Amino acid sequence: MTMPDPTRSSLVRGFAGALLAAACTWLAPVQAQQVLRVTAIPDEAPTELARKAAPLVRYLESKLGVRVEFTPVTDYAAAVETMVSRKVDLAWFGGFTFVQANARSGGKMIPLVQREEDERFRSVFITADPAIKTLADLKGKDVSFGSQSSTSGHLMPRSFLLQAGVDPDRDFRRVAFSGAHDATIAAVASGKVQAGALNISVWDKFVAEKKVDADKVKVFYTTPPYYDYNWTVHAEMPAALREKLAQAMLALSRDNPEGKEILELQRATRFVPTKADNYKGIEAAARSASLL
Template structure:
């Protein structure tokens, strides 16, 4: 069999890199939103973002909300999305599987590129302090979530010497809003989520302030990064970067719960890799 015949006989699935290489300057960009809330709500709130990107990039924009963090990581890994708004830890997991992806912008809140995790409890429930979590179920979001899993898990370990599985029962509920509702309804006596998301849920009336109490806040966490495929054409990468760094429209920024974006690099997320090491997590084996 000569070389030309051999190449023709190879199945397409055996050459994923070829498809990616030919899509360096696509006319349609798939932009993934972190699935930390209800998908329809995320898509609806991001319509101003879609219009903004279509205008400044002169390309068709498809908004994507995957079923969970793991599927979003895999979509980025295999080139099924070009741009993604990752959680900090889900980005670290994605980077461990797809070294070529590039973080380029980070959300700014109250003048800082950081946010916080909050541990909450049912207002009339048995948990009044971190130590009260011992022997009880505790609500986390997705396993790859920063503020709804990694950071609160570290808080329970370092501040209350509570190890998941030994001292309390981890219950993964998927999204931040699911954690807040489960705590509100007493399905779990305590749980953790992003403080920014909790505030939005209070403002919307999705969660009753009278039924959920805040137990403790984490130290500042590097905020959610915008990430792009590293194999995109350089002019397109520059245009995408500028589209976010120059963004000033509150209607568009509202989809991200931030006041603006600033440049960032991979090194900004080393603190999360260190946290994972303290928790003895194997990034290579974590679901995602």
């Protein structure tokens, strides 16, 4: 009787084990990505965020071949936390929330794409008080920002105020935080505050849709441009999926009905590639204002 070669058997078992381990390693990311979880900073009303997300979710499902779920969060801090803890796979961040998430994760955030508009984004200061014409006129007034973690609704407006020699904490009678851009418009329109700072894109949308009386509430200052929003993923997302996701976003075009609907809801001409270095200016502004 021929006895089995123990060395050969051991090699076979080892080879088989290695193959199994490799297969499990390869399959794990695929299985983990059967659902792509998406979130967004709540810079507008929950109903508006859900409306904007719906066609994008359908589009990504068709392009990626996985189920896509939109997961709303209660505030900006929750958007950062869910991304850092990998409870979601893709997040719509403002520049500041991207910087916060990247710092919290030890540089594990990868910004994939941004709207073309986000390469030169701006904020506006609005008022219903005809006596307010400059940033200096805000001294002694009640002024509303959006969320404390908002790039366009707080950080960058605060930065430009400080550059103009106006310190909100020292010079305003009261600093308010509405929580969202549309809420800032409502606070100014209703007279709860004399002025407010917000995202120019939301302001333009409200004016176009006649959701604000532009004869009463007016823009009196528009900031210089800066980089803002992006779609971000965690560095541990499989590279192949990351690339497929980026290409799907970059392929969106206003030349077809599906792309036109998505881009209009996102208030975008198109999406373009972005990188972490684009947000160094926002990081510097946040550190300068002691907000990071």
